[in-house]
Amino acid sequence: VHRDKQSTYIPPKRCIQENFYSDIIDGLSYNPKKLPSKYFYDEKGDQLFQQIMSMPEYYLTRCELDIFSNKTSELATGIISDSEQPFDLIELGAGDAMKSSFLLKYLVREDMDFRYIPIDISGNILSILNDNLRKDIPDLDIVPLEGEYFDMLEKANSLSKRKKIVLLLGSNIGNMERDEIHDFFKQLNAKLNKGDIIVIGFDLKKNPSIILNAYNDRTGITAAFNLNLLTRINRELGADFDLRQFQHYQNYDPISGACRSYLVSLKDQKVTFGNQTINFRENEPIEMEISQKFSLPEIEHFAQYAGFDTITKITDAQKWFVDAVWQV
Ligand code: AVI
Numbered sequence: 001v002h003r004d005k006q007s008t009y010i011p012p013k014r015c016i017q018e019n020f021y022s023d024i025i026d027g028l029s030y031n032p033k034k035l036p037s038k039y040f041y042d043e044k045g046d047q048l049f050q051q052i053m054s055m056p057e058y059y060l061t062r063c064e065l066d067i068f069s070n071k072t073s074e075l076a077t078g079i080i081s082d083s084e085q086p087f088d089l090i091e092l093g094a095g096d097a098m099k100s101s102f103l104l105k106y107l108v109r110e111d112m113d114f115r116y117i118p119i120d121i122s123g124n125i126l127s128i129l130n131d132n133l134r135k136d137i138p139d140l141d142i143v144p145l146e147g148e149y150f151d152m153l154e155k156a157n158s159l160s161k162r163k164k165i166v167l168l169l170g171s172n173i174g175n176m177e178r179d180e181i182h183d184f185f186k187q188l189n190a191k192l193n194k195g196d197i198i199v200i201g202f203d204l205k206k207n208p209s210i211i212l213n214a215y216n217d218r219t220g221i222t223a224a225f226n227l228n229l230l231t232r233i234n235r236e237l238g239a240d241f242d243l244r245q246f247q248h249y250q251n252y253d254p255i256s257g258a259c260r261s262y263l264v265s266l267k268d269q270k271v272t273f274g275n276q277t278i279n280f281r282e283n284e285p286i287e288m289e290i291s292q293k294f295s296l297p298e299i300e301h302f303a304q305y306a307g308f309d310t311i312t313k314i315t316d317a318q319k320w321f322v323d324a325v326w327q328v
Pocket of ligand 1: 052060170171172173174175214215222225289290291292
């Protein structure tokens with residue numbers, strides 16, 4: 001579907017939520033129990049994530065914003081080799097596009113011939129993004145796509161055969177397990193053409209307390225972000241989780257770089273979903289989310305493994321976060 005610059009965003013009827021029930025039931029049947037963090041982002045989850053991004057402890061957004069707002073031309077030079085060639089700028093997990101909007105404004109000012117294709121699992125945040133960007137950058141050609149990364153990347157491919165520059169910012173990549181990250185980059189490489197570019201935001205390993213604090217805030221916003229998935233399951237799947245009987249627990253392993261969140265059952269209890277019953281033991285954890293942290297050599301290893309060449313790596317002033325620019 002090609003929309004022109006004037007059209008307003010209409011979320012597609014569909015799709016991601018079709019698997020919601022089976023993913024949740026499957027996850028709760030594993031040992032240990034696991035719930036996919038991609039389902040955190042309903043309307044309330046989007047709001048809570050916006051709050052997380054403005055918490056003093058959550059340095060990730062500020063660091064990447066430093067890169068996008070203060071090193072915009074360095075970034076643009078890294079991603080654009082031939083200024084004559086029209087391209088699609090595709091952002092996976094675009095969210096509110098707060099960071100990328102600096103790059104978008106720069107490219108529009110430089111009169112680049114490109115279309116912006118933000119992809120997100122949350123239709124709610126995409127329509128907010130769409131409204132804001134149309135006001136802020138009226139000359140931007142924008143085609144939002146709601147859905148999973150690879151499905152929507154395929155859709156973007158069917159829209160045009162232009163050069164692609166793919167952004168995956170915010171350390172969204174860190175929400176995958178390491179073997180998933182390897183597969184993800186391999187698949188991404190296979191879907192792109194020679195000369196296409198990707199920009200990946202990685203949160204770097206640093207003092208472990210700084211990392212743990214970013215996910216273990218005293219105000220309890222991250223806890224509410226995790227617990228909100230139980231509320232969503234209750235509302236959308238008719239379950240009866242008692243939120244007072246689950247407690248957020250966070251840990252960080254400075255060796256592997258895995259920062260993980262759990263919800264711990266505070267007593268022996270049963271949760272029902274229609275005719276299904278799930279039993280929880282006292283102190284049994286549900287694995288909720290991984291937020292993986294990386295070293296620069298690990299990042300280079302991902303690039304080589306998946307067949308990308310590193311064009312440049314841009315860090316923030318504190319060197320806590322890096323945006324790596326890779327080419328197929
Ligand atoms: C979206 N993602 C990169 C965030 C992160 O840092 O892993 C989600 C998040 N979870 C808790 N705080 C933020």
